[in-house]
Amino acid sequence: MTAQRDGDAGGGAAVELQGVTVGFVSRRVLTGVTLRVPRGGRLGIIGPAAGGKSVLLKVIAGLLRPDAGAVRVLGHDLAAAREREVAAVRRRVGMLFQNYALFDFLSVGDNVAFPLVHGGAPPEGIEARVAARLRGVGLAGSERKLPSELSGGMKKRVGIARATVARPELALYDEPTAGLDPVTTSKIYDLLRADQAETGGTCVVVSSDVAAVAGFADTIAMLHDGRVRWVGPAAALFDADDPLVRSFARGEEREGAAVLARAVAIEPPGAGVWS
Amino acid sequence: MALVPRRSLTSLGARTLDLVDAVTDLVRVAAGTVSGAVFTYWRGTRPKGEIARQMHAIGNRSLLFVMVTLGFVGMVMVYQTCLLTTQVVDGRGQVGAQFARLLVLDVGPSLTAMMLATRVGAGIAAEIGSMKVTEQIDALRMSAVTPVDYLIVPRFFACVLMTVVLSIFGMAASWAAGGLTGYYSFQINPRTFFDLSMVAPAHVVLGMTKAVAYGAAIPIVAGWCGLRARGSSEGVGAATTAAVIGSSFAVIVLDFIISAIGLIFWGAGL
Amino acid sequence: MILQRTLTTLGARSMAVARDAGGVFVLLLEVLRSLVPPSMDGRELMRNLYKMGYRSVPIVVLTALFVGALMVVQLAAFVKQFGATALVGWGTGYAVFREVGPILIGLMFSGRVGANNTAELATMTVTDQIDGLQALAIDPIRYLVVPRVLAMIVCLVALTVIGDLVALIGAMAMSQVVLDIHPLTLWYSLVDNLSTADFLHGVYKSMVFGAAIALSSCYFGLTVKGGAVGVGRAVNAAVVGAAVSICFLDFLMTYLTA
Ligand SMILES: Nc1ncnc2c1ncn2[C@@H]1O[C@H](COP(=O)(O)OP(=O)(O)OP(=O)(O)O)[C@@H](O)[C@H]1O
Numbered sequence: 001m002t003a004q005r006d007g008d009a010g011g012g013a014a015v016e017l018q019g020v021t022v023g024f025v026s027r028r029v030l031t032g033v034t035l036r037v038p039r040g041g042r043l044g045i046i047g048p049a050a051g052g053k054s055v056l057l058k059v060i061a062g063l064l065r066p067d068a069g070a071v072r073v074l075g076h077d078l079a080a081a082r083e084r085e086v087a088a089v090r091r092r093v094g095m096l097f098q099n100y101a102l103f104d105f106l107s108v109g110d111n112v113a114f115p116l117v118h119g120g121a122p123p124e125g126i127e128a129r130v131a132a133r134l135r136g137v138g139l140a141g142s143e144r145k146l147p148s149e150l151s152g153g154m155k156k157r158v159g160i161a162r163a164t165v166a167r168p169e170l171a172l173y174d175e176p177t178a179g180l181d182p183v184t185t186s187k188i189y190d191l192l193r194a195d196q197a198e199t200g201g202t203c204v205v206v207s208s209d210v211a212a213v214a215g216f217a218d219t220i221a222m223l224h225d226g227r228v229r230w231v232g233p234a235a236a237l238f239d240a241d242d243p244l245v246r247s248f249a250r251g252e253e254r255e256g257a258a259v260l261a262r263a264v265a266i267e268p269p270g271a272g273v274w275s
Numbered sequence: 276m277a278l279v280p281r282r283s284l285t286s287l288g289a290r291t292l293d294l295v296d297a298v299t300d301l302v303r304v305a306a307g308t309v310s311g312a313v314f315t316y317w318r319g320t321r322p323k324g325e326i327a328r329q330m331h332a333i334g335n336r337s338l339l340f341v342m343v344t345l346g347f348v349g350m351v352m353v354y355q356t357c358l359l360t361t362q363v364v365d366g367r368g369q370v371g372a373q374f375a376r377l378l379v380l381d382v383g384p385s386l387t388a389m390m391l392a393t394r395v396g397a398g399i400a401a402e403i404g405s406m407k408v409t410e411q412i413d414a415l416r417m418s419a420v421t422p423v424d425y426l427i428v429p430r431f432f433a434c435v436l437m438t439v440v441l442s443i444f445g446m447a448a449s450w451a452a453g454g455l456t457g458y459y460s461f462q463i464n465p466r467t468f469f470d471l472s473m474v475a476p477a478h479v480v481l482g483m484t485k486a487v488a489y490g491a492a493i494p495i496v497a498g499w500c501g502l503r504a505r506g507s508s509e510g511v512g513a514a515t516t517a518a519v520i521g522s523s524f525a526v527i528v529l530d531f532i533i534s535a536i537g538l539i540f541w542g543a544g545l
Numbered sequence: 546m547i548l549q550r551t552l553t554t555l556g557a558r559s560m561a562v563a564r565d566a567g568g569v570f571v572l573l574l575e576v577l578r579s580l581v582p583p584s585m586d587g588r589e590l591m592r593n594l595y596k597m598g599y600r601s602v603p604i605v606v607l608t609a610l611f612v613g614a615l616m617v618v619q620l621a622a623f624v625k626q627f628g629a630t631a632l633v634g635w636g637t638g639y640a641v642f643r644e645v646g647p648i649l650i651g652l653m654f655s656g657r658v659g660a661n662n663t664a665e666l667a668t669m670t671v672t673d674q675i676d677g678l679q680a681l682a683i684d685p686i687r688y689l690v691v692p693r694v695l696a697m698i699v700c701l702v703a704l705t706v707i708g709d710l711v712a713l714i715g716a717m718a719m720s721q722v723v724l725d726i727h728p729l730t731l732w733y734s735l736v737d738n739l740s741t742a743d744f745l746h747g748v749y750k751s752m753v754f755g756a757a758i759a760l761s762s763c764y765f766g767l768t769v770k771g772g773a774v775g776v777g778r779a780v781n782a783a784v785v786g787a788a789v790s791i792c793f794l795d796f797l798m799t800y801l802t803a
C-alpha cells in the first residue's frame with residue numbers, strides 16, 4: 001500500500017490533467033484540457049453532446065491514453081505508466097458508464113460483486129456487502145435478476161452500486177440521471193452525496209442536467225468542442241461572464257441553440273457498413 | 276506530387292497506419308492469449324466452470340453441424356474418386372484406404388476447422404464485439420481484469436480441445452457416409468472400404484497437430500476482431516464478418532504451412 | 546428424463562431448421578416472382594457488383610493461391626512415392642475445378658460477402674429502416690433482395706473462375722519448388738486429361754452456391770431480432786446456413802450430374 005501511495009504527497013489533488021489531447025483516427029476530441037480536482041472535491045462536467053465528456057472520463061479512469069498531456073490520478077502518472085500500474089490505480093477508482101455497461105451474462109448480484117471478487121476482497125464478506133449496496137440504491141433483493149430484466153433507471157442504479165461497492169477513492173459517474181424523472185434524479189444525487197460523506201472520496205460527475213449537477217457539485221467545468229470553456233464554483237455558473245456558458249447553463253435560445261446545432265451535426269448512422 | 280491527389284495520399288497513409296495498428300493488436304492478443312493460458316489465467320480469480328461452459332457452447336452446439344457437413348463432403352469425395360477410378364481400370368478396392376488416409380491427414384481436421392471458423396469464429400466475435408460496443412470491456416478493465424484473460428483464454432482452451440474432438444467426430448461421419456456411398460453406388464464391400472492400412476502414425480500426428488493449431492487460431496483471430504469492434508450494431512456485424520473471413524483464412528494458411536512442414540519432415544513417407 | 550430432454554431439444558431444433566429452410570424457400574419464390582416483369586434498380590445492382598465482386602478479389606486470390614499450393618503439397622508424397630509426375634496437373638485440376646475451388650471459394654465468399662450483407666440488412670432491420678422503405682411503398686424484396694441475389698450469383702461465378710486460374714498458378718509454382726515439375730508439364734497434364742465439362746461442372750456449382758449464399762444471407766438479415774446481439778446472431782446463422790447448404794447442394798449436384 002505504501003508503495004502505491006508514494007506519489008500522493010504532491011498537493012493532495014485526486015485528479016490533475018495538464019494539456020490533455022485525445023484524437024481518434026481523423027478528428028480531435030479533446031484539445032489541451034487542464035483540470036484539477038482536490039481530494040474530497042466534487043467536480044461536475046457539463047457541455048453539449050459529443051463534446052468529449054465521456055472521453056474525458058475514460059482518460060481519467062485510465063481506459064484511454066491521451067495523445068499528449070499529463071494525467072495524474074491518485075498520485076500516479078497514468079499517461080506514462082505501464083498497463084499493470086494503470087490497472088492497479090483503476091482498482092481504486094469506480095466508474096458508472098453512460099450506457100451502464102452491465103455484464104449481461106452475470107446476474108445483478110454478480111455484477112455488483114464483480115469489483116470485490118476481482119479486487120481481492122475476502123470472499124466471506126462479499127455477499128453481505130453486495131446486499132447492503134443494493135439496499136442503498138433501492139434495489140434490495142434483486143440479486144438474482146438478470147440485467148436484461150431491468151428498466152433503464154434500475155440498470156443505472158445497479159451501475160452505481162457496482163461503481164461504488166468497493167468504496168473507491170475516486171468515483172466517476174457518466175450521466176447518472178439521464179432519462180430519469182426529477183424525483184429519482186434528486187434521490188440519486190442524495191445517494192451520491194451520502195456515499196461521498198461516508199467515504200470521503202472524490203467525485204466527478206458528467207451530466208447534461210445542468211441544474212441538478214450544479215446543485216450537487218462544488219465546481220463545474222464546461223467542455224465545448226473538446227476544450228475547457230469555463231471552470232468555476234457551481235454557484236457562479238448561472239451568472240458566468242461568458243455568454244455562451246451562461247446561455248447554455250440557463251438553457252436559453254440564441255448562442256445555446258447554436259452550440260447544440262453544431263454539436264449534433266455528427267455523421268449519419270450506419271455509414272460504416274455501406275463502404 | 277502534383278499527379279497524385281493529396282487526399283488519396285493521406286488516406287493511404289491512414290490505411291497503412293490502420294493496418295500497422297491492426298497487426299500490432301493481433302500480435303498483442305495472440306501473445307496475451309498464450310501467456311494467459313500458460314501463466315496468468317491460473318493465477319487470478321477466474322470464473323468457475325467457464326471452460327466447461329465454453330466447451331459446451333463450442334462443442335455440443337457445433338456437433339450436428341460438423342457431422343452433417345463432413346458427411347456430405349465424405350459422400351462427394353468417395354463418389355468423385357470412384358467415378359475417376361472406374362474410368363480407366365477398376366481401382367475401387369483402393370478407394371477406401373486412400374480416403375481414410377486423406378481424411379486423417381487433412382480433410383477431417385481442415386474441413387471441420389473451416390466449419391468451426393464460420394460457426395465458432397462468428398459466435399466469439401459477436402459476443403465479444405457486442406461487449407465491446409456496450410462498454411462491458413471497459414467495465415472489465417475498471418476492475419483490473421484483463422479482457423484477453425477473462426474472455427479469450429477460456430475460449431482458447433475450449434476451442435483447442437473441441438476442435439480435436441469434433442475433427443474426430445467429423446472424420447467418423449465422413450468415413451461412414453463415404454462407406455455408404457461406396458456400397459450403394461459402387462458396390463464396394465464395406466470390409467474393403469473401411470481399411471486403415473494406409474493410415475500411418477505420422478498421418479495421425481500431422482492431422483491432430485493441424486486440429487490443435489486451428490483450434491488455437493480461431494478464438495485468437497475471432498477475439499481480436501471482437502475486441503476491435505466499434506460503433507453499435509453495424510460495428511458488431513463488421514467484427515463478425517471479419518472474424519469469419521479471418522479465421523477461415525488462418526485455417527487455410529495453417530493447413531498449407533503444417534502440410535509443407537510435414538512434407539519436409541517425412542517426405543515420401545506420408 | 547435425459548432422453549426426453551434430448552428429444553425435446555432435437556425436436557425444437559428440427560422445427561427451427563425447418564422454419565428457416567421454409568423461409569429461405571419462400572424468399573426464393575418471392576425473388577422469382579419479382580423477376581417476372583424484369584424491372585430492376587440498375588444502380589443498386591452495379592453498386593453491389595462492385596462491392597461484392599471487385600472488392601473480394603484480393604481475398605479470393607490469396608485463398609486460391611494457397612489452395613492450389615496445398616493441393617500439390619498433398620499430392621507430393623504420392624507423386625514422390627510412385628514417380629507419377631504426369632498426373633499432378635490432372636489431379637490438381639480435377640479436384641480444384643470440380644470440388645475444392647467452388648466449395649472453398651464459396652465458403653470464403655459467404656464469410657466475406659454473405660456475412661457482410663446479413664450484417665447490413667440486419668442493421669437496417671433493427672433500426673427500422675426496412676419499415677421505413679415499406680412506408681414509402683418501396684418493396685424491400687425488389688429493391689434490396691433481388692439486386693443482391695443477382696449480384697452474388699454473378700460475382701461468385703466470376704470469382705470462382707478467377708480462383709480456379711489462380712489456384713493453377715499456385716499449383717504450378719509449388720510443384721516447381723517441391724517436385725521440380727515444370728509449369729508446362731503441369732499444364733499439358735491438365736489440358737490432356739480434363740474436358741471443359743469438368744470446368745463447367747464447377748461453374749454450375751458456383752452459380753447454385755451463389756444463390757444459396759445470397760438467399761440465406763438475405764433471409765437471416767431480414768428476420769433479425771434484438772439489437773447489437775441480434776445482428777451478431779443473424780450473421781452467425783447466415784454463415785452456418787450457407788455452409789450447410791453448400792455441402793448439401795454440392796452432394797446433390799455431384800450426384801445428379803454424374
Ligand atoms: N472509441 C472512439 N472512436 C472514435 N471516435 C470516438 C470514440 N469515442 C468517442 N468518439 C468520438 O468523440 C466525440 C466525443 O464523444 P463523447 O462520447 O466523449 O461525447 P459526450 O460529450 O460524452 O457526448 P454525449 O453527451 O452525447 O454523451 C464523439 O464525436 C465521438 O464520435
Ligand SMILES: [Mg+2]
Binds near residue numbers: 053054
Ligand atoms: Mg457521453
